[in-house]
Amino acid sequence: MRRTLPGRSIRALGAMTAALTFTGVLTAAPASAEPGPNLRVTATVQQGRWLPGDSIPIDLKITNTGDAPAQQVKGYDSPQSGEYFQFQQNTWGDLEHRGAGTTFAAGESRTYRLHGTVSGLGNGDPVLEIRVEGSAEADPSDNFATITVGLVPAGTTERVAGHLYADANRDGLPSPGENVAGAQARIGGPGMPQDLVSTTDANGRFVFDAVPAGTQRYLFFHNLPDGWLVPYRPALRIDGSGPHTALDNPIKRPLSEALQASITLDKKTYQAGDAAKAKVTLKNAGTVPLTGLYAACDPAGAANALEVQPSSWGAFSPLTKAGELTPGQSVVLDVVGKVPAKAPYFGSTHLHCLFEGKTHLSGPSASGEAKAPGMSGDSRGQLWQDKNGNYRPDPGEGLANTTVTLTREGDKRLVSLARTDAGGFATFRNVAMGEYVIHVTGPWKVAEHPMVFHYAPPHDFGWGFRVVPG
């Protein structure tokens, strides 16, 4: 029996056949292709004028073009020429060749970002081959890629120049009469055996003709007029792309010359979780308006510092940096902070702030402190005589059978007393957390600052003091 297909089906069949033929041509494997996993590798390195110290990224794309999973897939690199390219530790992830390897399903493709560094420029661009292998492979000919990492050419230098001026009128711009002549500008950094030096001319200009390439080139100044300060400037990156020929360097007066700050807390003692009220008094004792003022509190990130919301600083918040004080003006800010749960671990809480502004550098600091009692514990440490002069306690250097005392810092009241053992160790029993002064009896004294910082674990670090004849 003869079957006929409707016209629509015939057309569809024709299109399908054409599509099969077409894609078949594009993806046809060589006649010799074996079945099984078949990895294909491409690698690219970003162009970045790379320097020693840079973390250089390489994108490694791996595709399993085969018809079976590729297993125990691992990556390898072999340097071909140029500077040695050192891959960073753990950068290969599950491709790490000392590990178990990874798996790529048939048709799966993944891209890995590998990072590495070079330690010099003298040997030229690193050329390296990256190879990927699994437990079986149909066609190893496309399992590797060769890449060239484009470094800054050896011997690259840049001209660096700029302007040094004392911004006496605080407008942030060079104004007539502000040029600083005769100051010493210096540039140094890793790989430079000595600083380059340039002296500013009558117009406050300095020039370095040839600063060698490097990621960290620090510009700093000596022989500045009395009391003037240089703003922070991040390290220059010298890679031949410049330009660093118009560096603007306004130097400024210390803010602490004009701004006075003090902090008082509303209580002498708090419990964890209490709301502490701080009165922060700021006064412009100088002769010019101060703007852009703000509080930067607890710069060390102490676990027992009062937790203050930035918004409670109003215009003086570190987020807005918009505080202003006219000459002679004072302001009292009522700031509320939460006593953190960790305060009793230290026996205290505090609000410690720096005050900075736009017109000057290096503002004053102020702090308010209070007790946070409730925790106590043993405090153990060692007294030692540095018999061999290496500034470290060594066996046989402990100061044995000696009485030591802890006293309170303020009223010098005796808090605890202990005696060292044969190794020079002593334990003060059940002492409230806090800071104390240590004293040694007999013909000895503590060589350094005799403070014991007695905090609860994990913030405890014991104590150890070098003693010298008293």
Ligand SMILES: [Ca+2]
């Ligand atoms: Ca392959």
Ligand SMILES: [Ca+2]
């Ligand atoms: Ca100015």
Ligand SMILES: [Ca+2]
């Ligand atoms: Ca020693």
